[in-house]
Amino acid sequence: MTDSRPQQKISVCMATRNGESYVGEQVASILPLLQPDDEIIISDDSSTDRTVQIIKNLNDRRILLLENNTFFSPIFNFENALKYANGDIIVLSDQDDIWLENKIKLIRERFRQCPATIHLIVMDGLAIDATGKIIEPSLFRRIAAGPGVLKNVYDNTYMGCCMAFSRSLLQIALPFPKRIPMHDMWLGLLAELFGTVEFLEEKTIMYRKHATSMTEFQRRFLPLTQIRRRLYLGWSLGTRFLARRASQWTLTDG
Structure with missing residues (x-):
């Protein structure tokens, strides 16, 4: 039987900063996968290279470029992009990876099948070096990815x-709390608390690991500053949880 429901709009949210080496290739890998009504929201944080001009040169009406920001933070640069997103499904993107052809199709299928109001999926990928050579066949296996609130508070696997x-x-x-360790950790943990989460083994990106990439593969003991951030993260999660429950109780009583 044919699914008669309208197709959900997708918003790809990307944060950029001095990404001229790879951002053109990354956006070019995304655009052919999107429908005419989908969008890419790109928030640029104080780039001093050709990042902004490269994006403008792509000249695609589905791209909304947010310029002249001075966050100096990937967390709040991503938050800025998320604030402008209009899609039913939000997809996060780094500035320097390459998306595989199956990514958007898989996302649409999983969200079409999931009845949960809040749902989050994490898809596997493979890692490449700066030249495009494969250096890790599975991101999930490399970082022991999987759900679990305590697991991901200690050692985040929500990439x-x-x-x-x-x-x-x-x-x-x-809005994002001011001192959370990372935006993806915050989003993943909230999805676990308030909705449903899936870790899917399908590989949908080539994650580029190079000198300035953010994610570290090695697992290590947490320094004191990170312990403090995780305590703050736990407090922030608890605060949002209680606020959400309070609003639900108010609606029920009303």
Whole structure:
């Protein structure tokens, strides 16, 4: 039987900063996968190279470029992009990876099948070096990815570049607390608390590991500053949880 429901709009949210080496290739890998009504929201944080001009040269009406920001933070640069997203499904993207052809199709299928109001999926990928050579056949295996609140508070495996989630998650997640360790950790943990989460083994990106990439593969003991950030993260999660429950009780009583 044919699914008669309208296709959900996708918003790809990307944060850029001095990404001229790879951003053109990354966006070019995304655009052919999108439908005419989908969008890419790109928030640029103080780039001093050709990043902004490269994006403008792509000249695609589906791209919304947010310029002249001075966050100096990937967390709040991503938050800025999320604030402008209009899609039913939000997909996060780094500035320097390459998307595989199956990514958007898989995302649409999983969200079409999931009845949950808040749903988040994490998809596997393979890692490449600066030249495009494969250096890791599975990101999931390399970082022992999987769900679990305590597991991911201690050692986050919610890689933003592998994530997509329901728009409704933003109602809880925004605004971001000021001192969370990373945006992807915050979003993933909130999805576990308030919705459903899937880790899918399908590989949908080539994650580029190079000198300036953010994600570290080695697992290590947490320094004191990170312990403090995780304590703050736990407090922030608890605060949002209680606020959400309070609003639900108010609606029920009303």
